Every structure is written in structure tokens, then in C-alpha cells.
Amino acid sequence: MDYEQFADKKCRELMQIQERFMEQLSISSYQHWYYDAELALLRLYNDDIDQLYLKYIPIGTFSLTSETWMWSWFNDHSFEPNKNSTLDVMEFGLENDYPKLTAGTFSGDEFDCWEFTAISLATLGGIGVYRAPSEKLQSYLLITAVLDENSREVIHFNQAKVKCKIHGRSRPAFVCQHLNLEYPKGFEEAFETYKGMELGEDDDFQAWCDECEKVRIRNNGWSEYAEEFAKIKLVCEYCYFELKSFNCR
Numbered sequence: 381m382d383y384e385q386f387a388d389k390k391c392r393e394l395m396q397i398q399e400r401f402m403e404q405l406s407i408s409s410y411q412h413w414y415y416d417a418e419l420a421l422l423r424l425y426n427d428d429i430d431q432l433y434l435k436y437i438p439i440g441t442f443s444l445t446s447e448t449w450m451w452s453w454f455n456d457h458s459f460e461p462n463k464n465s466t467l468d469v470m471e472f473g474l475e476n477d478y479p480k481l482t483a484g485t486f487s488g489d490e491f492d493c494w495e496f497t498a499i500s501l502a503t504l505g506g507i508g509v510y511r512a513p514s515e516k517l518q519s520y521l522l523i524t525a526v527l528d529e530n531s532r533e534v535i536h537f538n539q540a541k542v543k544c545k546i547h548g549r550s551r552p553a554f555v556c557q558h559l560n561l562e563y564p565k566g567f568e569e570a571f572e573t574y575k576g577m578e579l580g581e582d583d584d585f586q587a588w589c590d591e592c593e594k595v596r597i598r599n600n601g602w603s604e605y606a607e608e609f610a611k612i613k614l615v616c617e618y619c620y621f622e623l624k625s626f627n628c629r
């Protein structure tokens with residue numbers, strides 16, 4: 381079978397599966413989406429109660445500016461731990477001599493994207509697909525399961541994320557009670573940080589003011605007294621870096 385015939389057949393299979401998926405889970409009733417790449421978890425939601433958690437495999441992305449497709453196994457900016465599952469599709473392409481399945485990135489159109497997604501679903505299995513749209517980049521996600529709200533991944537997702545009224549969801553960060561955006565008080569950190577940096581599993585963004593640093597040194601470290609003085613509080617990652625640029629001196 382040549383590639384076009386094969387892709388066409390898989391697209392028609394996808395349409396049937398997708399119709400069921402959309403209907404049974406009321407996918408189009410959700411207005412917002414958010415995904416956590418490290419957990420490969422997609423959350424569709426309207427508010428805190430009306431929501432759906434889905435497990436996914438990232439298939440690839442389509443850049444609307446350059447009109448290029450990129451398979452996620454080829455994408456260094458894709459952080460999903462399961463992205464290399466898509467190498468199975470690549471191997472299938474090698475066996476059948478379908479070059480579109482084996483090249484990492486190339487120019488294409490939206491039909492290509494749906495074909496790749498359909499072929500991935502047939503190769504890897506799944507319950508449907510989701511296209512996460514943003515202004516310049518569309519991410520094609522293969523949905524493999526619906527996650528229970530009490531599942532380990534959803535609990536992890538909700539704990540690891542801080543919800544800030546101004547910035548939305550982000551990673552947690554910690555600062556002493558004295559740091560604010562009124563006047564600069566110094567900014568001591570547990571380690572040197574920069575915006576968007578990756579953190580080790582046991583690392584957190586942590587900062588305190590000059591006064592706290594004096595107390596900490598007098599107490600030979602974070603004694604009970606020093607901790608009481610600092611009263612470290614939780615803030616969002618973006619608030620942290622706003623505090624950093626304002627308080628650094």
C-alpha cells in the first residue's frame with residue numbers, strides 16, 4: 381500500500397474513534413485546556429469542579445509561522461517522559477519506507493498533521509486525540525487514558541502547582557515574609573536561580589531578605605528562631621522572579 385492510501389485509511393479509522401471520544405467525554409464542552417509536560421497530563425476544564433484529566437503521548441507539533449511539522453521524538457523542547465514512544469511510529473515508517481514518518485521535521489500542512497496523528501493512534505493505541513492550539517504552535521496529543529481525580533498523577537499535578545491570582549499556574553516558590561514590591565530588602569537565595577530554569581527533584585526556589593540573612597548567620601543556620609523570624613511563605617514562580625528583580629541590590 382502506498383503512503384497516501386495507508387494514511388487515508390487510518391484517517392478514516394481515526395474519525396470514527398474520535399467521534400466516540402468527543403461524544404462520550406463531552407470534550408467540546410470544556411473551554412480551557414492546560415497541560416503539564418513533565419507528567420504528560422492534559423487538564424480540560426471550565427472551573428475547579430467541571431474538569432477532566434487525560435493522560436497523553438505527545439505526537440508532534442505544527443508551527444503555524446514556518447508551516448513545519450516536528451515529531452516529538454525529534455523535539456528537544458518536548459519534556460514529556462513518554463515522548464520516545466513515537467519512535468515506534470518512526471520504525472514502522474522505516475519498515476514500510478514512508479519517509480514522512482522517519483524524518484524528524486519538514487514542511488507540511490494540517491492534513492499531514494492529522495495523518496500522522498491517525499497513524500500514531502493506530503500504532504500506539506489510544507482513546508482519541510486532542511489538538512492543543514496556541515497562537516503559533518499546535519500540539520497534537522494522543523490521548524491514552526482518562527485519569528481518576530484520586531490517581532497519583534492528578535494528586536501530584538495539583539500539589540506541585542501553585543495557582544496565583546495574577547499569573548495562573550506555576551511551580552511553587554518560597555520567600556520570607558518581609559519580601560515585597562514596596563521597597564527593596566535584599567534577596568538571598570538557597571542557590572543561584574534564573575527564570576525558567578529546571579529544578580532537581582528536591583530543589584525549590586527559596587529566598588529571604590538581608591535581615592533574615594543576618595538572623596540566620598547569628599543562629600548558625602535555619603534555627604527554630606530564624607525560621608520563626610523569616611516565616612517563609614509560598615508564592616508563585618513568576619511572583620518570585622518579580623520579587624527577585626525588585627529586591628536584588
Ligand SMILES: [Zn+2]
Nearest residue numbers: 556558589592
Ligand atoms: Zn526576611
Ligand SMILES: [Zn+2]
Nearest residue numbers: 544547616619
Ligand atoms: Zn504570581
